Amino acid sequence: MTDSAPPKRLACIPCTKAKRKCSKQTPSCHRCKDKHIVCRYPAPRIAPPYDLVFSQDGAVSVIPTPSDGNPLPTPPSQLGTADALQNPWFLSPSSWTIDHKTGPIPSQIYFSDEALTYFIGQLQVWLKQWTTEGRCPFIHSQLWRIHLPESVQDAFTALSSYHSKTPATEKMVLRIIETRVNNLVGGQNPDNVGDFGVVMLDPACHLARTQALLIYKIIRLFDGDIRARAQAEKNIDTLALWARQLWQSAGLGLTANHHKDLVNRSNPDPVGTQLRTDGSLSCTWQAWIFSESIRRTYLAATLTEAVYMTLKQGWAPCPGGIIVSCGAGLWDAPSAFAWMNHYQSNPVNTIRCVDGEQLFSSARASDVDEFCHATMIVSYGLERFERWCNEKI
Structure with missing residues (x-):
């Protein structure tokens, strides 16, 4: 042109x-x-x-677009609804690519001390929120509403015990967590690496075990107990592997479901639909919940590893950029209609996590949610984020 x-x-x-x-x-x-x-x-x-x-x-x-310039499903009252709900952006194979190009964020990330402290604190706050509210920025309130995997149950009870520990019970609680981790990792086939390891589990199983191991990892890496940290370091490569396999499983799931019949409307829970939709608003919302849970869990796991590696050696490799939903109100929407309304009214709804400069220049901090805030702070620094909060577009 x-x-x-x-x-x-x-x-x-x-x-x-x-x-x-x-x-x-x-x-x-x-x-x-x-x-x-x-x-x-x-x-x-x-x-x-x-x-x-x-x-x-x-x-x-x-x-x-609905009316605000975002590539997302149109509301039921507008033309093109059937195709938009049948083929939403988050079920597109292209939305599952990882951008490893060197851009504003270099291939090696050097986090500031303030950003490290903030992100670790946010991770710990999010775990506490999950035990008190049944949700946090990377575990959706509706995700395990119908079926609660055993690995997630174990993580929840262990985390609840951790938050209620006393000086007299602290060592006991950490030993319980150590046993839970050993059972979780030991229960997996050690030969399940590469493509074979991906196809042995469906995306829901990959998601459950990765979330559980991430929770244990956050507890033990940043608790301060020397033994807990040393034990957690033994499994840090396992978390990275499981996160990669989770992401690959989602991509394979989309390919496998491409030629299958659409899901039955009578089974709208996220585990049942996973990465599929029958074109209805409710089913598309459930598919988004599952899709976004995978994206946020993967990003939280890779950033947790990067932050810890920075604490040890002063730098970490850039994990690459993935697309996540960041619009304010989307993650906390209590219903499909509320979710759609946010998509219609939000000035921004998605971001590739290495494209923060674009977000800085085209949106306000209040336009995105706390998960996006945390990723922006750890990627660009607390000072740049605070400057963004005070800028007017």
Whole structure:
């Protein structure tokens, strides 16, 4: 495509929101190119609405949007609903790619002391929240509502004991946790590595065991007890392996379900639907819960490992960028309709975790939730985050 602007093209969406002059060029206007953000142009006002997204190689993608420029399901009352709910973005194979390109975040991450302290504190707060509220930013309240895996049950009871321990019972509680970890890891086939290890379990089993091991890992790495930390270090590679296998399992699950019949509407729980939808709003929401739980668990596991490695050696390898839902209110939505309403009204709903500079320049801190806040702080530093909180777009 040429570098000149087509006739009658409107200003791009980021420039319009920022009330800045737009050069109206493709694949990116001057302002978006300078700020390293995705340049989107609004389509002509013809139903159904959509955005034109120009990639750096000149290719054009047409992305349906409700009314706020987000590539997510449209509400039931609008045209194109059936296709949008049948083929949501989070069930697209392309949304499960990991971006390992070197961008604003280098291949080796050097976390600041303030960011490390904040993120570790948030992990501990989230575990406490799970035992008191039945949810936290990486365990959804609806995820295990129908079926609670035994590994998750063990993690919950061990964590509850940990939070109620006294100086007299502290050693006993840590020994109980050590036994739970040994049982969890020992119960897995040690030969289940690579592709074979991925296909031996379905995504729900991968998710349950990874969440359980992550919970134990957070407790033991950052408790302060020397023995607990030493024992946890023995399994740090196991958590990394399980997180990778969880992610790979999701990709295989999408491929396997591509040619299968749609799920029965009478079985709408997340474990039953996993990474499928029958096109209904309720089923699509449940599929999103399962999908987003995988994304957040994977990201929490990889960041926990990176933070601990930084504490030991001063740096950690960048785990790459994945796409997560970050819009305020989405994760805590109590129903499918509330979830959809947030998607319609939110100015931003998704982010690839290595594209934080784009989020800094096009959204406010209040537009995204606390999980996004934590990942932004650990990736870009507490000072940059606080500056963002005080900026006006």
